[in-house]
Amino acid sequence: MSFYEAKDSSSPLLPLSFDEWEAEARKKLGAGPFGYVHGGAGGGETMEANLSGFRQYQIRPRVCSNVSKRDLGIVLFGQQASVPFLMAPIGVNSIVHPVGELGAARAAANLNVPYVLSNVSTHRMEEVAEVMGHAMRWFQLYPPKNEELMQSFLQRAEKAGFTAIVVTVDSTLLGWRITDLKNRYLPFLEGHGMGNYFSDPVFRDMLKQSPEDNRRDAVLRALDEGNNTCFTWKTLTKVRERTKLPLLLKGLTHPEDALLALEHGADGVIVSNHGGRQLDGAIGTMEALPEVLKTVNGKAPVLLDGGIRRGADIIKALALGATAVQVGRPYMYALAVAGQSGVEYMLQNLIAETELQLAISGNSSVKDLDCSLLRQV
């Protein structure tokens, strides 16, 4: 949608800025669900570092460079994506809207935005795949302790048409989330986020009683599998051996970890601190990105998430050298406010804004962006 179309549109007035989406979602949701999405770990230092990381760069626009044709497309593991951002894996979408991941995934598919489905989605991966048709989708894995269960998740994802696996490694234990502790709120215990586990035959065989008979024990068992504190580089090799799909490691910020990830079979890395929800005091992702890029040295795609709120953020991360970025909370707030159509509206505007930013910073293609466009403040 262009600026002019947006201006003339008769569609109902939905928020345009991230702050408005957040404010509307706050009004709509109860304290528990809103706090869960909004919150960061500890004092929120890392969440703030993700935002301030973008303010450390200013764009130095180029002029007179013919931007009449514009291209936001990128290629990821041989697949063409029409935009340089993905929807980040976010579990338990049904805490903000009953349509849950089905609404978010349909919106992604309708707008050709690549979608990463969380391991702890409320809806099963097969249901989500079905509503997406042939649209680009990746599956995020919290590698379980049980290797048969790991194998089962990977096989199901392959069969359901997911084309890459994102292994999240920064959350073997949940961070110190004060809001959730105060609210005594954990979505999994309120009936959300267990679609993939409860539908898995291997997981069901591991239980003494079925989830239908004893939900609480089944939830605790699933969380225990996901809280894989024994995970090491050697375990990553085991994931590698169990799938032919491209593998990305999500949740690292240290350049040496990026190198180790590639040495142990990853095909790409995602610089992420889980949106500041895990280790409080950890480095912001835009601050971490340059060193990771230097170490990876073009050998593999490097993605980034954390704090992407508008087109300028996307342009800055790509100019610094990220292959693509992921967007998290913005789509959860849009889902909370207006379900699938909220997510579509938010995504449409993010695409339009990014294309506009690309053009008026003097560029025709995101492939041409480089760090000469930026000045560090």
Ligand SMILES: Cc1cc2nc3c(=O)[nH]c(=O)nc-3n(C[C@H](O)[C@H](O)[C@H](O)COP(=O)(O)O)c2cc1C
């Ligand atoms: C409510 C919520 C749930 C999340 N669930 C997952 C998840 O299941 N798997 C995962 O890898 N990351 C998860 N994340 C982290 C996101 O993938 C992403 O790293 C983060 O949201 C990016 O930061 P942003 O929200 O500032 O865009 C979650 C984040 C939020 C806010």
Ligand SMILES: CCCCCCC(=O)C(=O)O
């Ligand atoms: C082993 C399950 C951990 C689920 C964490 C959900 C999440 O990523 C988040 O809340 O953040």
